[in-house]
Amino acid sequence: MAYNHLSQIKAINEYQSIGYLFREISQNRISPNLMQRLWAQFYTAMQQLAILIDKHVDELLDSIMPNNSILKE
Numbered sequence: 001m002a003y004n005h006l007s008q009i010k011a012i013n014e015y016q017s018i019g020y021l022f023r024e025i026s027q028n029r030i031s032p033n034l035m036q037r038l039w040a041q042f043y044t045a046m047q048q049l050a051i052l053i054d055k056h057v058d059e060l061l062d063s064i065m066p067n068n069s070i071l072k073e
Helices: 002-013 018-027 034-052 057-064
Strands: none
Touching: 002 018, 034 057
16 A cells, blocks of 8 residues: 555656655654653553542543543543
């Protein structure tokens, strides 16, 4: 799939090699930013805490931060 995409781009631009295009796309791939990693760690900690107090993680999050749409995402 990646090769087909790169071939199409090469056919349009003609002056860039497939290797160059592949490197460029690989470097620009989406990676988790710092905030996403912090939220993942926070959620993992909340899951572990929920297990310790025998509560569902969603209930725990709702009781800590009610009406917070960011946590629900």
